[in-house]
Amino acid sequence: MAVSLWVEVGHDYMVTSPHGDVCNGSDLIDDRPQDGVFRVHRDAFRDPAVFELEMQRFFERGWVCVGHESQIPHPHDFVTVRIGRSPVIISRDGQGQVHALHNSCRHKGAVVCQNQSGNKRAHLCPYHGWSYASDGRNLLIKDKAEGDYAPAFDLDGHHLQAVARFGVYRGFMFASLSSDVPSLEVHLGDVRTLIDLAVDQAPDGLELVPGVVHYRFRANWKLQLENTIDAYHFASTHPSYLRLLERRASMPQRADAPKTIWQSQNKPKEMMGSFGLARGHAMVWTTTPVENHPLFDQRAQLQSRVGAVRTQWMMRTRQLNVFPNLQIASSAAIQMRVIHPVSVDSTEITSYCLAPVGEAAQKRRQRLRQYEDFFNPSGLATPDDTTIYEDCQRGMVSGAIEWQQGHARGMQRLVLGPDAHAQELGIHPMTSVSGTFEMSDETVFHAMYRHWRKVMA
Template sequence: MFDQISAINRSHPQPPAAARSQSPPPAAHLFEADIRSPHDLIDDRPDDGVFRVHRDVFRDPEVFAHEMRSFFAAGWAFVGHASQLPQPHDFLCVELAGQPLVLMRDAAGRLHCVHNSCRHKGARVVHHRRGNRRTHVCHYHGWSYGSDGANIAIKGKAEGDYTPAFDAESHDLAAVARFGEYRGFLFASLDADVPPLDAWLGDARVFIDLAVDAAEHGLELVPGAVSYTYRGNWKLQLENSTDAYHFSSTHPSYLRLLERRSRMPQRTDVEAAIWQAGKKQQEMMGSFGFANGHALVWTTTPQENHPLYPLLPALRERFGERRADWMLRTRQLNIFPNLQIASNAALQMRVIRPVAVDCTEITSYCLAPVGEAAPQRRQRLRQYEDFFNPSGLATPDDTVTYEDCQRGFASGDIEWQQGYARGMGRLVWGADAHAAELGIRPTTSVSGSFEMSDETIFHALYRHWAARLRKAAA
């Protein structure tokens, strides 16, 4: 079934005249093949105002298997943050597409990403999740490796009577095919046939830059991480972080709490201020869809209770008023396929690890400026704890809803989701005025009131998703 992925339309789609502010770029048109199967998974017809996703995208194990090969093995994926390995000889065990990897920082401070598998008989060499070691010794036959993954010694080498052919081979821990860093964010690919990292990130880099540049001495992960699982497809999380439409119906208890807080004397929570602004219809929102499946939703919110607010004059002096304003906006960034950076006052990083078609692990971290003043760090942590994670006031609502969706997908007679239409009448192909402020050219732009709750933000994800899987099936 899977090699029949194609779009419903047989020709290049064009946006309807009402939504067309400029001609759509060729990169936006990823579907050209004729219909060859009733099991097409993406129905992308902007000329007719239609974008739909088939429910098999979330429930078919065969689809999931192809995703793991095409996105998590054969493409760039996030594997860690440089601040997790601050010292020479630090290491961190991670997993990519089910394969065990180790991030290592060698004696000279260089970062490496290698397979956590001894070259002799395949046993894992590193067993602790993280730590600091100059050497790593395999427990099985005693082969040893340095903090750069290079083989140091083969036990009993002199007595082994090895052939010259064996000596000619590399015995180092095998490096991943591609490994790269952008502003402290580390990415790897198990396939060498990927574009350069900067090109793959494209204009989504600007929003990583906003987060990093706002921290004069760089970003760090606050010690501690939270991992949890839910019984649902991994793309439910990828969608949800950029989904404004669900907020009022999924999180009513949180909204009631914010309303009560807003009435408390001398209460200065940023969420209470946001609540008041929302009631006054002062909020705006917008979205950018990028090539390679990346996407961002932004919202204008009150700045006075943002942890960076005391630094706003300095930020304006360094970066200009417009860029400083963007640094204090609420931003939800998806770096396809597995990294989310949420700038809801507190700066949160989520890493998505698909376990099965209906099981996903999420690990979340709080990102903060290095050397942040104690009052701002305390404020940041309270905001992070308030909303995010299983102990927060909103994440449990989301994860329960993901599981509810996955159970609903068992209704096999229902084929198509109808959750991708909001905002299509306002869609701009290319850059709108908000994108122009940052000098970026996304594939699509949308902006309007918060109540619009744009869903075109999901289109970039699924256009890239379908294009990559069609290419893999060819």
């Protein structure tokens, strides 16, 4: 199945092998719970035709994350993003309403706004000078009066076209190029409870810390989606980071070095667990030591505001995937990652630091040092991960090896539906697992690939 062709079936597309057998995604997941088997075919990561179908199915016909509202706090603020392959402006108008607009001039298609972010009352197309207001309304067709347009010209609208669907949940902005999607509420489901855990840690919610990091790696986008909820890789992929933590601990003169939640004098036996949620979302949690957690000395206030159970969950590390392109990592700090697939073997990441609104300066400093220490190309962990993704992609070139063996740990502990931890949170995952950290469950990927197969097929 390594080489594929396109055939048109009705109005739809399917992936075929050179031998003509249709493998529209369903052939790429070997899901036999009765036999204790769950496998993902390597073509899911290396076949350009599969990638094309993913772009159509998930990024051009479904909800995707397009940023956080705190990026555009003021009237006429905007950011430019991509949804699938389409350039889009997310713009706040003069009345404070946010619009998701196709960033393509109605005249001849030029990308109207060329900046990544900024504040503009009007966007001027650089080609023939048409201009658009921050709500997308066409303000000017240059020299229109002299243009001898026929009356029919104005029967067609000249405004920037709105993206079919746009919605916000607790500051996280989502959009869909297609109107044929369930409501955002239905799409997110129990993810809302898990986003609430991040947002409610501060009375006034979260904001993005100014500054954004973009980086790219030469590997399939799903390797990033998997890695964030892959507890199994931590010790073997990041040994230099763990050694550095040990060295810092043994150097009293480095008392000002960033401390992390993985650094502790009295490290308890760690537990981990996972939830596989409807529509491909998933979360992994661990009970890491908490005394270096930024919330540690606010435990009493938190408990009185959100209760003991939610406080305990806020102090755990939580890696949340909101399928297909948002990751919220609550660990060394709170990181928000947005995944932009570029091609089957190229992916771009946009990464932000999230922090409580109104956080004290000293706390913010501690949070930022933890964030810089661990995340992004300049941090100590992200380069380990992105290098490994590229190694995986290079290693998967050979068509002779068909199936991955990386989705099987934890099968014997799998609970169908909510376990006691999920019940505590009031969520209804399709699968739950918990055990020692060393168990490092991989069943957390199943819900994602079951959703993937369903939508692809």
